[in-house]
Structures are given as C-alpha cells and as structure tokens.
Amino acid sequence: MKGSNRLETDFIGLRLENPFLLSAGPSTDELSIARRGLEAGWAGLILKTTSLNSAKVSLAYPMMSRFAYDGRFAGMGNIDLISVYHIEEVARRVKILKSAYPQKIIGASIMSDTIEGWRILVGELKAAGADLIECSFSCPQGNMGEDAGKMLAQSEKATERIARAVKEAAGDLPVLIKITPQVTDIVAIAEAVKSSGCSGVTASNSIPALMGIDIESMIPIPVVGGRSTYSGLSGPAIKPITLRAVAEIARHVPGFPISGNGGVMNWRDAVELMAVGAGTIQICTAVMLHGFGIIDDLVGGLDNYLERKGHNSVMQIIGLALPHLCDHDSLPRLKPRSRVVQNKCVGCGRCYIACRDGGHEAVVWNEKTRIPTIDNEKCVGCGLCLLLQPVEGCLELVFDDDQLV
Amino acid sequence: MIAVGGNSTRENRFDRLALIAEAERCLYCYDAPCRAACPAEVPVPEFIRSLASGNFRRAAELVRSANPMIAVCGEVCPAETFCQASCTRNKIDRAIEIRYLHAFTSKFDPPATEPATLTGAKVAVVGSGPAAVSCAVKLAEAGYSVTCFERSPKLGGVPALNIPGFRLADPILRNDLDRAAAGGVIFHTQSRIDDPRALLGEYEAVFVATGLPREKKTGIAGENLEGVIGSLEFLEKAKNGEIRSLTGRQVVIIGGGNVSLDTAAVAADLGAASVRLLYRRGPLEMKVWRAELESVQKRGIVIDYLTAPLEFIGEKGKLAGVVCARTMLAEKRDSSGRRTPVIIDSSAYKIAADIAVISIGLYSDYCPAVAFREDTTSSVPGLFAGGDLARGEGTIVEAVRDGKLAARRIIEYLKETGRV
Secondary structure: OOOOOOOOEEEOOEEEOOOEEEOOOHHHOOHHHHHHHHHHOOOEEEEEEEOOOOOOOOOOOOOEEEEEEOOEEEEEEEOOOOOOOOHHHHHHHHHHHHHHOOOOEEEEEEOOOOHHHHHHHHHHHHHHOOOEEEEEOOOOOOOOOOOOOOOHHHOHHHHHHHHHHHHHHHOOOOEEEEEOOOOOOHHHHHHHHHHHOOOEEEEOOOEEEOOOEEOOOOEEOOOEOOEOOOEEEEOHHHHHHHHHHHHHHHHHOOOOOEEEEOOOOOHHHHHHHHHOOOOEEEEOHHHHHHOOOHHHHHHHHHHHHHHHHOOOOHHHHOOOOHHHOOOHHHOOOOOOEEEEOOOOOOOOOHHHHHHHHHOOOOEEOOOOOOOOEEOOOOOOOOOOHHHHOOOOOOEEEEOOHHHOO | OEOOOOOOOOOOOOOHHHHHHHHOOOOOOOOOHHHHHOOOOOOHHHHHHHHHOOOHHHHHHHHHHHOOOHHHHHHHOOHHHOHHHHOHHHHOOOOOOHHHHHHHHOOOOOOOOOOOOOOOOEEEEEOOOHHHHHHHHHHHHOOOEEEEEOOOOOOOOHHHHOOOOOOOOHHHHHHHHHHHHHOOOEEEOOOOOOOHHHHHOOOOEEEEOOOOOEEOOOOOEOOOOEOEEEHHHHHHHHHHOOOOOOEOOEEEEEOOOHHHHHHHHHHHHOOEOEEEEEOOOOHHHOOOOHHHHHHHHHOOOEEEOOEEEEEEEEEOOEEEEEEEEEEEEEEEEOOOOOEEEEEOOOOOEEEEOOEEEEOOOEEOOOOOOOOEOOOOOEOOOOEEEOOHHHHOOOEHHHHHHHHHHHHHHHHHHHHHOOOO
C-alpha cells in the first residue's frame, strides 16, 4: 500500500522518513546539488567531509576511474579528497539546509589532524544545528595528522582516543565514526568506537585500490600528468566486502548501530545490507552514476518488498540474515548433486567446459542433442556449473538422494 | 553467386564499445554450433573471445586463416541463415551479430608469418572470384606458386562485377584481393583461358572456378529485341558505368531470386520511372534472403506475384511492352518441391516497358569437354573445379569452402603424383 509509514526509520535517536541517506561525497558538496537531493526524496544527507579553515586541500585531476568486467561497470575509483569548503562555509550550509528542510536529516562529515581541531569542528556544527556528525577515520588517501598516510580507523587506540574526544565535544549530538574494512580486525575497531561513547559506526568506506594500468604507457590509472596513485574503490565490486564488514560488527558487537555504506546500487543491495545489521543505508557512487532519481526505485522497491514479506516496518529486517551466518566448521556436510533441467537447457555447453577444466569432469556432453547430463558418481555438488547458467534454472542442485536422476 | 548485405542497422558500425558489448553477449559455446554452420568453418567463439579481449590481430588471424574472403563475407554473407541461425542465443533472446563482428576483424592485420618455403610446383587458377581466390591463397600459404587468370579487366568475379555497390563497396573487395596478392598470388586480368587443359603442361595442376556467366532465356517471343537484357549483363554495366542513368525508363524484371531483387534495386537507384518485378509464383515460394527483400521493399518496388511474361512486344526492333498473364499455383509440385505455376486462361494484359531484365537463372557452357564435379574434381586428372561452376548457384562462403577443399585436394594430388 502506498503512503504507508513502513520505511520510517529510527536510528541513533533520529527519525528518518526512509533509511536512505546521501553519503559524504560530491553529491553533497554543493548547496544547489544537495538541495535537489533532498527534494528528490532522500531522507537526509551527510555533507562532504570538511576541515578547519586553516587546512589545505589540494585536489588532483582527473580523479575518477572505473573498473569494468564483461562490459559492465563493476567499480568506481576516485582520488578525491575532502571538501574544498571549510567548516565556516559548511556550518553556514547546515543552517540553511536545516531551516529549509527541518524534517530531513542534515549531517556533516569532518576530519582533522589534532584533537583540538576535531573539537572545534564539532562545536561549529553543533552550533549550526546539525542533526548528526560523521567522522572520517578512513579516507583511502589517509588521514591528516599523526601517522599521516595511514587511516585512524586502522588503529584501535587512535580510534578510541579521537572518537572519545569528539563525543565529549558533541555531547548529545549523535556521532558516527566512518571506518574502513581494510583492517585486520574490524570488530576490535567497532569495539573501540563503542567504548568511546560514540553513537555508532558507518561501515564502511571505499577501499584503497589500484584501478588498473594503461599498458600502452605503463602508467597506472587514473593518469595524472604521467603519474598516478591509489584510488578509493566503490560501487558494485565492494558490496561483498561491505556486507562482511557490517555482518562482522553486527555479530560481534550486538546492538551497536551501523550505518551501512559501500556498494549499494539498488533496493536489493539495501535489503541485504540491512539483513546483516545496517540500520540506515548511505549511498554515494550509485547517485554519482545515475542521479538522485534512483531514490524512487530504492524507496518503491524496498516498500514493495516489505509489504510482500509482511513486515510493517523496515526496521524489522535489520539483522534477519545474521542467525544463518556461522563459521565454516559449523556448516552442515551435505551431498548435493547438480542436475540439468532438460527443458530449460539451451545447449551452450558452458557447464561442460567449466566442470571439465575447473571442477570434477562430472558433466557428460551429448554431441548429438547438445544437452549434457551429470555423472552422479563424479559430481560433488560444488555448484560451479550453476554460476554459468545462460538462462535461469537450466541447472539446479538436488540434495535428496532419492531425487537424483 | 548470391550475396546479401547492407543489413547492419547500426549507425556507427565499428564503434568499439558497441562492438565489444556485442562480443560479450557470446556464450562461447562448447563445440559451437555457429562454427559448424559456417561453410568456411570460421572459429566463431574463438575469434569473438579475442575481439572481446581487445586482441584484434588474433581475431583477424583466426577469421582470415579460415576465410580468405573475410572482408567480403563480412559485408554480404547471409549469416542469418548460417552461423547466426544456429546461434545458441536464439533460444534466449537473439543471435549474436556474428557478421558484424566478423566484418570488424577485416580491418586488422594478422601477425606476420614466415613466408612458406616454395615447393617449386606451379598451379594455375582460372577465375578470380571467391572460390578462385580462396584456393589460390591456401595453395600460396602451402608454398605453391599460384597464378590466377581472370578474363575480365577487373579482378574479383561476381563480387567485383555484379554485386551492386550499395551492397559491397569496391575497397572491401580490394582488402581481400590485396591480401591475397601480398600472400604471393599472382593475378593476370584480361586473360581468357578457353581450355584449362592447355595449362596442364606449364602448371602441375589447374583449378577452374569460372562461375555461371550465362543467363537462362525465357524462350518467349521477342526476347531478342533491343532492350531485353540478362541480369548479369545489366548489373555489370550498371556497376562499370556503361548504364549510368535510367531516368524516365520503364523497367520490368522477370524472375524471383536474389539476383532479380538486386537488379530491381539497382534499376530504382538509377532513376527508373517505374520498376516492376514479375514473379510467376507467390511470396511464399520466393527463395530469397531477408536482407535482399528488404532492400527492394525499402525502395518501394512493387513485386507482381503470380505473373508470367507471355511475349515481349517491340516497335522498330526496340522493346515497347510485355504481355503478361496471371498464374495460379497447381497442387503438383516441381523438382524444387514448390507448387507449379499455371497460366490462367484469358488473363493476358500488356504493360509498357522499354527495358526488360531477364533473371530466371544462370548456367555455364565453359569447356563442355570437361565434366566439372561438385566434389571439386573433374574428368581430367590434374584439373580441379569449384564454386558455382561445379556446384551450381550458391553463396560466397560456400565458394570459399570449395576453394579451400580444392586446395587440399590439389596438394594431395601433387604429393601423390610426385609433383610436390
């Protein structure tokens, strides 16, 4: 039913009309652009990471690149830095946006190189009336200040110390710490944030990556005047990494709020991320690629899904996948077998090639009919063949021995 | 020789992004049916994989080693009845546009190879069409000295002389011919060989692929009037510029095959006041390629089905009109399995025409003393044959297959008989 309030979300003491927030990035870095995002139906935004007026932000162009496979856009890389707008301007914008859109969540992201700097930034935003502060502890280009080039969120001690200072300055104002999945023990980092008193984590940031090499010039991508550097990878390629990061935190730091971020391209991705524990969904890359208008399908898709599954609040799906997640040791040991669904098979033989060269030589090819069969003695049910289905359902896994053909 | 073309609906045919997107639709089937369906046995999934990875030279090498007429076939092969008809994706959405990908590969040079060590044996090839060139290229690759003799001033056979320019532009044919010449094949134009047996002294073997250069006659009255012309002659004169304009002329074409459709399209393009195609059977009996029919429909040419000519009428020795009659299809079927057209009594009527093009079939009367066989052999040892001459009307890619097969047979023959 349209017009329901199923999508309303409570998160770290804030009320959101839906769980979708524009994450800190280019789409929230200009007032005119940010306004259109809010008008389009996003529940709120986090203004691009800002800094003290004294901080120097020196951008390098071009900054965007892409990673494609099979002709499809798989990932985006950026060598962007924090906003060129400093705290004074960002605080002014928070005021403007908050008064124009009182029902929307207006957050801002900050970064500094000294504890005093973090405190000043928090104070300005608090005075401006921000709903939420997010601290970037995980810019892929490294943080400013101590141990420059490394991320704060790669150190438990640094994370806790600075998060605590920010929280002290923020008082009642909700604070999220944006962390990186590029860490040995993400649970320990989340624990550090929790013990600092901050409201939750944003998990997780883009991931340091080398986007490619131009093999004609041997210059890595993006090419910037004959040189290059590592990018922050975002988009579809990082969704599985984000899912694991969120799931790990949700499993081992139960109940600690997580704002999911990284690789969500559509409402299905959003459902998945919430199913492993995200309480809100932040999106940047999908908007950069396809515009604010994707909010229509995000909201509509999520709402239709919730109705179909009988949930009257989106918050009911948070963490629903977690009880099914266990360690490898705890998995049941089954004896599945593949089966070719004869009336759906189109005779491409991809399953045959894959099983022959990357499986167990269990697919038997029929030269005349071009319809393969499975040798049940050889098939272990690894599932490789199912990955190659050219049409839905031409192969299936059968678990009950009685059903084997 | 039948050819289709101009089928590409793509505005920018060779945009790399569009091309790679199409290549990436390929399922790379095991024992791929597209390859099995190609008379030239082009390794389709393999060349598409190389295209998709940006390995254009390997793609060119894979296609060209199977098909020396890669550029011509890329334009005019009726792929929708060969490779594309068998594409597994037909069972999912639609076939890969294999010909479009194939055409792209013709733009690239395969990696250079060491020239073959010459065997010392010489082979003559009579003709320079697709069968002749394919045979010549394969023999040259194997180290034989090959000389092609072409009767016309222009090399290339039907693709050069008769396939309309809107289907096949000259530079595309030249691409294949130039590569054949670069591969060591020697071409002589205006070199008519009346009896190929005479070459057997100087050459160890001879391959004959002179095609079907003669037009069948209708046998009705007035066929010798000025203005009545065969389709091959018409297409050749239109292509070489002897017929520059048909402005104001009323053209009637007799026939219902691919060549007659080409003829109609060319007549319309030359500005004819009217173009009518008379076909004695119905549309269901018409055995033509889709692209051919579309090129006629696109030009708004009317096909008079179930219509047969009875007589050509002249004035002062020149054609002035055609007496036609309506036909009906009897239940009885002819040797082609199609219902036989029968003229309906008292249905005769006259249409005005000052040009009538006959396009009811082709034949060869070349060197009748020799029997040229479909399996590329002949009644004379050392003499081989292929293409339309030996097989009857077919497609370019089938001529390529014949040429390759004949080359293999010739090499076997030369080795078996100790001629190297």
